[in-house]
Amino acid sequence: MRFIPVTCEDQVEMLRTVGLSDVDELFADVPEAARLARPLALPEPMGEVELAAHLKELARSNAGADDVASFLGGGCYDHYVPAIVDAVVSKPAFFTAYTPYQPEVSQGTLQAVYEYQSMICQLTGMEVSNASMYDGATAFAEAALMAARVTRRGRVVVSGAVHPEWRSTLATYVEAGTVTVTEVAAAGGVSDIAALAASVGDDVAAIMVASPTFYGRLEDLAPLAELAHGAGALLVVGTNPILLGVMEPPATFGADIVVAEGQPLGSPMSFGGPGLGVFACRQAHIRQMPGRVAGRTTDVDGRTGFVLTFSTREQHIRREKATSNICSNHALNALAAGVYLSAVGAEGLAGIAGACVAKAQYLEQALVATGRFERVHAAPFGYEFALRYRGDVAEMQRALLDAGFLAGLDLGRFSADDAGLVLFAVTEKRTRAELDRFVEEVGAL
């Protein structure tokens, strides 16, 4: 009864007030045949001491970021999270609240969302950001649906250089035939622009790419925007929010919708979730945007305040005609992102992103120099890159795990075409000493 403050005596009195004598009478509407006639077969309850020990043991049996030096990325990154971030998101007034349906007692959440939206606009260069989606993959899928609504067209052309899990999420979302997807294979770790051009027509709602790509390479976005806009389609660009500290934002080149996995902005990796879906677009398209959005206004006394706005797009009002079915989003991760970006500032973000990029280039050159890896892509990269391993990838990764490293992502698990390729991500947390030791271990394989 740890979390139930009603005493037995109170219970009896409450039952009496209701005019019943037994709790079971409250469930009289449940047909006999549907009742559970036995106790629930769940594990025995544990006291807090025992439970804490059990959880610690489960957690300890995993190799976490404190135990191994990680080069894993692919959308989830081992960035440092400043202590102030968790101090803020641990405030009960933030994390035990819900969607700010009553703005007069939710100004904390609403202002934090407004500030988050502002920061995302600054980072991406876009005019409007929503309050968050579930993750990068669902934001990407929703971008396709939104592009179809904006253009009243039914097909999207997707670059094969986009994260495979984003592409498969999109495929699932449109499985019912709401939108058709044409995938165009990547070339050299980036979009094959000639092949994209060949599959674009006046039935296309969007060209969908990512920069950096899944392979870590940077796309030349200007010709892609030209191609999309020339066909009357939108350009959807997935990106990495940390890299935007040093990379020209997609808006400069004409992106119409920008999405990202927001986990790098102050959320722990947490086995891949919860992160958040960053979603930003043009103001002109706001009525087709999915998700919640906060706006600044004033109260009856003229004080500045914030509200959820443009709600007529949403499911609770528009029902089957809503722009999306999303209701709960990832507000707490958006709060974390806002605190993170405030803590690092533009200079800190540039410094962090710059460190990631510099360390990644350093490692790439050193790994190639060992002779165990070879280059397969030529386009410039940010802080993630793929190399071909001259040998058995699984064996290499096992050996390096024993040496204390998570040695990159085996791309063969996503596609047979990429068998032998290993994707390395290098964050600001990796020290030169770690990189040098890793290279040494690779050399000794």
Next chain:
Amino acid sequence: MSTHDRTEPTREPLTGTLIFERGAAESRCVEAPPLDVPVVSLGGYARAAAPALAHVTEVDIARHYERLASANFGVDSGFYPLGSCTMKYNPKIDEWACRLPGFAGIHPYQAEETVQGALELMWGLQESLAEVAGLPAVTLQPAAGAHGELTGLLTIRAYHTAQGDPRKRVLVPDSAHGTNPATVAMCGYEVVQVPSDERGGVDLDALRGLLDTDVAALMLTNPNTLGLFDENILAITAAVHEVGALAYCDGANLNAILGKTRPGDMGFDALHINLHKTFATPHGGGGPGAGPVAVTGALAPFLPGPVVGMTDDGRYTLVTPARSIGRVRSFLGNFGVLVRAYTYIRALGGQGVTEVAEQAVLSANYLRVRLGDAWPVAYDRVCMHEFVLSGGTMRKEHGVRTLDVAKRLLDYGYHPPTIYFPLIVDEAMMIEPTETESKATLDRFADVLLAIAAEAAEDPDLLHGAPYTTPVRRLDEAAAVKEPDLAWRPQEGAGV
């Protein structure tokens, strides 16, 4: 009010000043670590102009967000009877658990042998949810209730397609949550509305009239959004199955029936469970939650991947079901939320979980009866974990709307109930006390609602003007749309 009042010195409002307006141009908080390798530029891809972000020190940030937090209301602030949302207390050990380095610091693409503890936890949660649902197969992937609906309906769609029997329509009661019809549309089905009967349940005759072999599924919330358990549930699911359609349960209201009855035993084929409602994971100011989906054996092969399985030698492993609809998101689900729900279930055990439902339902009924005649209940009978009042009479007699009542509740220090939902109740006010409130809290809240009813009769304008004591008062929502201000931007030439 004078700003020079002696008794009320001017204070900076808690909110309104943006983080961008705090600190000073040279203020810094966290700096990047010193670079120990040669600097590299992105060349032609390099950013030309820095983004305008805040310039603040750590103390600025700490104070800024502390002020924002004090302008917020959460479950730890007080009673939060927001119907349909199950705003129960969020145990602190759950928060501790999800932050353990072995959980928070692991990557979704690590080799399985390095994350056996995490997979064991997910497997254990799958098993527990399957038991509570009365359905054998569970996916933990969906990120929220609506995402679970999408997952469940796409699974049902794939099942019908595999039978060579794709169907066109999904039936949804008129009392359903907005996410239900929105999900149906995203899944490419036509929405057909089913009316409710005079007792608040599904109108069985109307349902039978709408069922045919083009119907893929009925989406039903049971207990429903009026807080009522549909007595005809077995007849409903049987009628659905008779035409080859499937029954989908929106599990938003699972808190009412834990251990008493199970959706699988009612004849449902698929169910989503909101961990952020039933299993005490925090609502986060709007999320993240998690919306695991449980299904029958017949639907199991179509679930999205990956799910956690066990090998013959007792190792945990990620598997993609044979005829999976594919991914519904990246990675493995909202693991941090799963850790919290697992912790909660392990703290309670089977009996503890059942007591949750018993107390949640008793507390709702107690409050319903305590409010007596002053507040007409839309469907006045024994309810489950919540009930819906109608403010229709109050509006007619005193010109006071449910919105006004909600705003007045803010002055008394309560978060208002859910208002204007479900749509079939005039001036609806949906109250869900949850099991984690004491009798004293319920009594005080009932007294306050009765006092507000008296205020409405005596001085309607008092309610029209409420709230008076909150950090801000009623906000101009029309202006927010007419002149959208959705993001702060640095002033031209201000050099921020």
